[in-house]
Every structure is written in structure tokens, then in C-alpha cells.
Amino acid sequence: MTVHAVRLNHAVLFVADLERSEAFYRQAFGMTVVAREPRANAAFLRLPRSGNHHDLGLFGVGDQPPRPRGSIGLYHLAWQVDTIEELEEARQTLVGLGAYGGESSHGATKSIYAHDPDGNEFEVMWMLPRDSWGEFADAAPVERLDLPGEVRRWAGVRTAAELVPLDADPEP
Template sequence: MSIPAVRLNHAVLFVADLQRSIDFYTSVFDMQVAATEPRADAAFLRLTKGDNHHDLGLFGIGAGERKRPGIGLYHLAWQVDTIEQLEEARLALADHDAYTGESSHGATKSVYGKDPDGNEFEVMWMLPREHWGRFEHEAPVERLDLGAEVASWSGVRTAGRVVTEAVAR
């Protein structure tokens, strides 16, 4: 069984100074802060010309007593097209002894894994934009009830545009 990812959805970085990184990415890449999560010293940035919930996540490593890995890549997020595929991804990761957890981020539902070298990645499904509601500017880290999400969103395709046919060249 393999995971039918449709695109790389976002990257997440550990940064030394969260506000400095926010200032950099919002000015250099014309991004906007889509959400913050103070409990995790995190910010989620969206490209102003994009339609994604967030394109870049930033996690500060200097807050409190928390110990984090060094500055750099935290994880990549692969997006699947349906919530059922997210459920299948969880099974595929478990089958490969690569499953490490899951969570709900409001607008996105996620399962996590690690490759054989220990690199973390996320497989996620995003609610259609019209259903983001309060999560337009929030990105909580909450318990995921994947069974309930499948029951609620069965058959609903991802919020991101998915190319289903090869482009003729």
C-alpha cells in the first residue's frame, strides 16, 4: 500500500527567533500570518497569492524550557485528496512501522511518520476553504478523531487544486 499524495503542501522550520523569521518571510516573500499558536511558539504563514491554509510553519526554539532539535527543517507535509486517503495513509505508515502520531489543526487533519533516517513528515488533508470558519486564522494542535472526520467528510476532495491529467507538451 502506498500514500496517494497530490502535492507537497507546506514546510515547517525550527527557527532561532520567531518574530525575526516572521518579519523576514512576510517581507521577502509577501506572506501573511495566517495563524499563530503561542503554546508552541509557532506561526503559520500563507502566500498572499495562494489559496492554501499555510505554506510555511515556523517554530521558535528559544521559548521556555522546551528542548528542540537544531535550527532547520522540522517536517514536510504531503497532501492527499480525500479524508479516506488520510485514513489509508495512517494504515500504510503503521504497516511500514513509520507511524508516529496524528493531530487536528482545525482546517487540516494530519498523520505523522518518520523515514528510515528519522526525518519526520506529515500526511494531511485540508477542509474545503468555505468550511475553515474560525480556523481561517487559527492552527490548533488538538486530538484527531479520524473515524469521526471520515464520517463527516467522506467523499469530499481536498481544498487544494489537484491536477488529474498530464498536461500535453
């Protein structure tokens, strides 16, 4: 028997400076603080279009040496946007915040990479319509992203609603 999860609901990060991290995620994603837990020096944030109680938890733990890149543990979080135009806007926002780290095409997804003030890497990605995955349905290449070309090709196409197909009932 397996766990019948439909998606990752939220992420929680340890951060050095809670207020600094709150400010970053508010600026980068427009998140709002929906709850605080002072005893744990924690804040819980929600994305503007989310139906979740919270999408991100932040626990302030004070200055610590960063975990070396490539060591065991979380590599990055991926935040999905609904349109390729929103990915383009995300790139501009992250460049403006000095957080932009790169971009790539993974075939079925197009991605921008960035980092928060503590060096936690994250991805902002847009997914092609499922019926357009083609050869990428079972592949995840790392290729150069031609974002202007992708915007021309996919402008106005919304895909976030395809996250959980209606016929995705778990097997008994």
C-alpha cells in the first residue's frame, strides 16, 4: 500500500533572520503572513492565489554556517506559475531582488532558479499542457531555456489547473 498524496502542500525552512526572510518572500511572491508562533520564532505564509492554510513555514534559528551545496538534504523547492508570462515576470522580479541564479528547460517544464537570503535555492516553473509533453513525458533534460521563444509559443496558455486530473482516483 502507498500514501495517496496528490501534491506537496507546504514547505518549511530554517532561516537565520525571520524578519529578513519574511520580507524576501513577501517581495518575491507576494506572500502574506497568516500566522505566527512566537514560542518557535516561526511565521507561516500564504501565496496570494492559494487555497492552503499556509504554503511556507519559516523558523528563525539565528546565524549558522550554511550547509555546503551538494551535501545531503533538500536541494530546492519548486513554485509553479500558471502561465509562461508569469514565469517571465518572475524572472524580472528575481533579477530585481538580486536573487536570480539561472534558468533551464526540462522539456515538459520551463524553470527559473533563484536563492533566498539564506542561500536556500528555489525554482519557479511553468509546466506545458499535459497533452503537449510528448517525448518529455518520461524525460527531464536540462537544456538552455529560450524564454522569449517560449513566451511567443505558449502565450496565454494556463496549466496550473492540470495539477490533479479529475480521473486520478487512488487505486484500492
